[in-house]
Amino acid sequence: MQTPWEYRYAHRMQKMGSSIIRELLKLTEQPDIISFAGGLPAPDVFPVKEFREACNRVLEEQGAQALQYSTTEGYRPLREMIARHTGRYSVKVTADHILITSGSQQALDFIGRLFLNRGDYVVVESPTYLGALQAWNAYGAQYISVPSDEHGMIVDHLEEALRIGPKFIYVLPNFQNPSGSTLSEERRRRLVLLADQYGVPIVEDDPYGQLRYDGEHIPSVVYLDNHYRNDGEGEYAGNVIYLSTFSKLLSPGLRLAWVIAPPQVIRKLVMTKQAADLHTSSFNQYVAYEVAKGGFLDEHVKVIRATYKQRRDVMLEMMEEMFPREVRWTRPLGGMFLWGMMPEGVDAAEVLKVAIERKVAFVPGASFHPNGGGENTMRLNFSFSSPETIREGITRLGVTMKEILKKNGHHK
């Protein structure tokens, strides 16, 4: 007889269905579709030559170690390099503050595993990163959504959320995925203060921090927390778990990211990782270290910034020209995404269906809202497509939207 598999699965799997959106987005993988739906870096900026050189050096000089099992914490020279880099932003951390993960998604998963009992609350921005929701849904999380605007989470609403008793607060302060917003320094300071007051940790997810195209760097939440606590003196022992990644600076195909947190939290995450996958690929850690150790990333990030800034500008320009005037959007200062808002009552999922027929795609915004809302919103990625492709895609999307808005009586 057939095994009745579906009766054997755990509770936690029941929330994980295949979504309509996911099915629609599969269509966007067809090669003739212009997709602003993904979150891919431009392959044009992958440092392929540097990788080749690094692979050759690593295999020549350290082949036996790079191909062997290694420690769960991660390759020590890589962790020390990240610690030094973090030190440049005046947060004193050591290798013991750092865990290497297989991408930031894994860090999100581990944070869920470490903190969340079924039904626990997490404070999130609205909209927030879909991958975090997917990771924490598996642990039965519930979400308290705090509204946000172009300056990020509206921190005035945070205190109310904290009184509900969440396990932690999740923020993406720089060029947020999906909205493109950046949390202002004033709000960051208030976030740190409130989180400390209520004893609620902050998870700061910062994949794009270095991809700023306009304006001045704003200190990270972990920096402000450290400074608030002890004027920045001593090794970090604060209230923030900070995530970043090599995916946007070097290559997402390596699956290399890191967590910075007080050593006692890192020790727990290390136990979690040991049970989950032993360790992150030693070979990839050796290669990434070899590519980055001489300061290559400081130069390389300039190339990425120039490329993405141009693409963002082309997209904004074309939206100005082609989108119906009833549609509004954000002007992100960095990162990879911008956020469109159609008039209330227009369903972005319906727009996507027509757009796919016109061979252009985006992600409808509703999925980024764990507690509903945002049906009229959309996320557009500007990092992956060339400027010419962006021009063509935005033109197609503009025509589609005008048509639908007209039909719905929103556009004349």
Next chain:
Amino acid sequence: MQTPWEYRYAHRMQKMGSSIIRELLKLTEQPDIISFAGGLPAPDVFPVKEFREACNRVLEEQGAQALQYSTTEGYRPLREMIARHTGRYSVKVTADHILITSGSQQALDFIGRLFLNRGDYVVVESPTYLGALQAWNAYGAQYISVPSDEHGMIVDHLEEALRIGPKFIYVLPNFQNPSGSTLSEERRRRLVLLADQYGVPIVEDDPYGQLRYDGEHIPSVVYLDNHYRNDGEGEYAGNVIYLSTFSKLLSPGLRLAWVIAPPQVIRKLVMTKQAADLHTSSFNQYVAYEVAKGGFLDEHVKVIRATYKQRRDVMLEMMEEMFPREVRWTRPLGGMFLWGMMPEGVDAAEVLKVAIERKVAFVPGASFHPNGGGENTMRLNFSFSSPETIREGITRLGVTMKEILKKNGHHK
């Protein structure tokens, strides 16, 4: 104020303490200790040259794809190659039957996540693989231990275990970690029959299947299940989830393994993986495929077999010569481990303490017994150390054991 981290962790973390054994084993990482404690492949057999060539070809010809995000299921040509390879053993599977994971440890974790509610039972051999226990402890598993002998799980005791209502049965049929035992074909057939009768899936963990040094290949449990169901006709739709890995054949540092299961189970595992870490490193998958696609592994595995067979033989020979006669041990037909049994009442953890002073180490067997027992047993790895090192290490261990057994009145 300091964040009271320890009060914020989830229930599931409470079982995960730092064990005394783990602390002891940290000492074995000192370079002057001869360690039979790990489970490392011999770095001598890593195909470093082939890796270099593969990295160069991949980066030259497919750099942009290999460094980019990719699908959660895994690189299709790699999955197709594994499907073809599995077909050689007469189990018809397609790429849709296969998920690439970041090492088999991750597959164990995902299986726990997919099936286990807190308190669910899993049938295991006694002793069984520690990594599986660590993975499933995180989901609150309980274990039903079925005793085993040199022919693996004593299947006569299985029916009793199945009547308790376990979620699945976990077996390592070939050269088991830790005991080195191999499940006989007769027992495999009976296992398949009983599992089908009770509707309980089997997780077959087979990292070492190709590392046989003596005797004839025994058909895998997944093969026997397929044959039992439909005389091996048609694509696989049976009751077994099969795990294997590139860690022992190619390199553990790549973190590349695979799951074979009916497509409906793979689809659930894919959703699990998407939330957990998006996908396994694309670069590593491209490189492994490039190394393996021309049939290299078929040749390479002969080198590994010859190397490990010699090391096993040296270890057995030295044990014969040096170990006290009260100690017994297994003679594994393959794999990487053998299993020692001291007289009842001798505590292997105590022996380890003295052994570490003598600069030699092993893993005490108690940790492989989820329901207690095995305090007098020990796991010895023979794949990692050179024959000379094995000679010296077993000599040191023999002296240590004789001394302790004498003190305890077991040895004259």
